Amino acid sequence: MYAQMIKSTGQNVKSPEEMDPQERAFQERVDAGEKIEPKDWMPEGYRRTLIRQIGQHAHSEIVGQLPEGNWITRAPTLERKAILLAKVQDEAGHGLYLYCAAETLGVSRDHLTRDLLSGKMKYSSIFNYPTLTWADMGAVGWLVDGAAIMNQVPLQRTSYGPYARAMVRICKEESFHQRQGFDIMMKMANGTEAQRKMAQDALNRFWYPSLMMFGPSDENSVHSAQNMAWKIKMNTNDELRQKFVDQTAPQAAFLGLTIPDEHLKWNEARGHYDFSEPDWDEFFDVLKGNGPCSADRMEARNRAWDEGAWVREGLLAHAEKKKARKVAAE
Amino acid sequence: MQNEWPLWEVFIRGQHGLSHRHVGSLHAADAEAAIRNARDVYTRRNEGVSIWVVEASAIAASSPDEKGPLYEPSNDKVYRHPTFYDIPDDAGAM
Numbered sequence: 229m230y231a232q233m234i235k236s237t238g239q240n241v242k243s244p245e246e247m248d249p250q251e252r253a254f255q256e257r258v259d260a261g262e263k264i265e266p267k268d269w270m271p272e273g274y275r276r277t278l279i280r281q282i283g284q285h286a287h288s289e290i291v292g293q294l295p296e297g298n299w300i301t302r303a304p305t306l307e308r309k310a311i312l313l314a315k316v317q318d319e320a321g322h323g324l325y326l327y328c329a330a331e332t333l334g335v336s337r338d339h340l341t342r343d344l345l346s347g348k349m350k351y352s353s354i355f356n357y358p359t360l361t362w363a364d365m366g367a368v369g370w371l372v373d374g375a376a377i378m379n380q381v382p383l384q385r386t387s388y389g390p391y392a393r394a395m396v397r398i399c400k401e402e403s404f405h406q407r408q409g410f411d412i413m414m415k416m417a418n419g420t421e422a423q424r425k426m427a428q429d430a431l432n433r434f435w436y437p438s439l440m441m442f443g444p445s446d447e448n449s450v451h452s453a454q455n456m457a458w459k460i461k462m463n464t465n466d467e468l469r470q471k472f473v474d475q476t477a478p479q480a481a482f483l484g485l486t487i488p489d490e491h492l493k494w495n496e497a498r499g500h501y502d503f504s505e506p507d508w509d510e511f512f513d514v515l516k517g518n519g520p521c522s523a524d525r526m527e528a529r530n531r532a533w534d535e536g537a538w539v540r541e542g543l544l545a546h547a548e549k550k551k552a553r554k555v556a557a558e
Numbered sequence: 559m560q561n562e563w564p565l566w567e568v569f570i571r572g573q574h575g576l577s578h579r580h581v582g583s584l585h586a587a588d589a590e591a592a593i594r595n596a597r598d599v600y601t602r603r604n605e606g607v608s609i610w611v612v613e614a615s616a617i618a619a620s621s622p623d624e625k626g627p628l629y630e631p632s633n634d635k636v637y638r639h640p641t642f643y644d645i646p647d648d649a650g651a652m
């Protein structure tokens with residue numbers, strides 16, 4: 229997802245007997261659906277895992293602006309341009325809500341940024357794919373934001389208060405993102421033959437990378453089991469992926485587009501669509517930094533940080549000068 | 559990197575005559591910039607009519623460990639609630 233492959237303690241979930249009293253009391257609060265707040269006691273593993281997860285989620289929102297930012301100046305109409313601009317601005321906001329949730333756990337935003345820029349922290353694999361045509365703006369909103377929503381809606385119930393509240397805000401804004409994407413797809417799919425082909429091509433390229441967003445199957449992962457016990461992960465990757473396919477397949481049919489999977493078929497007995505797995509070797513390779521746009525994305529983030537240094541420093545110097553003047557006048 | 563902008567907590571009054579409510583935090587060099595940033599980050603959809611910002615370091619907070627001593631004294635004062643009093647229906651609306 230926007231946070232993929234989040235490692236936790238690496239150990240099996242402890243039974244209540246194995247926990248010390250503080251830990252047990254904490255787990256009981258989580259089990260009872262109580263929210264954990266920043267100053268409450270929490271296991272060190274919970275805090276560290278959350279920083280990793282929220283940080284990665286925040287980085288994904290920020291880096292996720294790049295593939296769409298790519299088309300702002302070339303949007304086909306002024307209205308589309310304004311919409312895309314608003315959407316990309318929302319993603320910046322999502323990044324900020326999440327950094328601020330992470331900061332309540334005792335890590336600074338600059339520290340997280342430094343770890344992103346050095347490659348130590350990751351962001352979602354999906355943003356390492358290029359956006360080649362205008363139809364990609366449709367596919368990204370429809371599929372990528374659609375997949376993100378699948379994951380973010382249950383996270384509104386996550387155990388950590390600041391994270392849950394950030395998710396509530398984000399989810400409120402996301403539905404516009406998906407709808408504007410689908411709206412672009414409708415226009416393209418019902419347009420000229422060339423536009424329809426462009427829409428199909430966008431779906432072809434974004435389908436499997438969207439399925440990868442949920443991460444590989446984690447039914448047997450100790451990390452996943454611990455994160456679910458802590459309620460910082462609410463569903464298995466396979467559950468969410470299935471839900472996404474079930475929701476998206478009829479939408480593709482509505483558009484008159486074909487999902488690039490010959491095995492995609494409604495399974496009456498299961499009550500779900502059967503579908504093909506994405507290429508997980510490709511996923512791991514992209515995660516390692518070998519995606520088609522990985523180098524570009526990191527270069528763009530590093531450049532933005534370096535070229536913004538004089539603004540950050542200048543505004544701080546100005547603020548300090550103003551403060552000093554005010555003190556002197558008093 | 560060492561010179562991080564300070565952290566500000568943001569409080570927003572919604573449209574309907576409510577009190578300011580905490581919505582989150584952000585970084586800014588000074589209060590003026592913090593309000594401008596808060597406008598962009600927290601009110602992109604008309605969520606508010608008034609913004610307060612306060613430097614996070616200026617906030618004093620109760621600690622969760624004191625939860626007992628702080629709040630328990632009011633637990634045994636049930637007479638502070640209207641339901642403590644048994645007024646017969648015959649007395650009329652009250």
Ligand SMILES: [Fe+2]
Binds near residue numbers: 402
């Ligand atoms: Fe987002």
Ligand SMILES: [Fe+2]
Binds near residue numbers: 373376
């Ligand atoms: Fe979005």
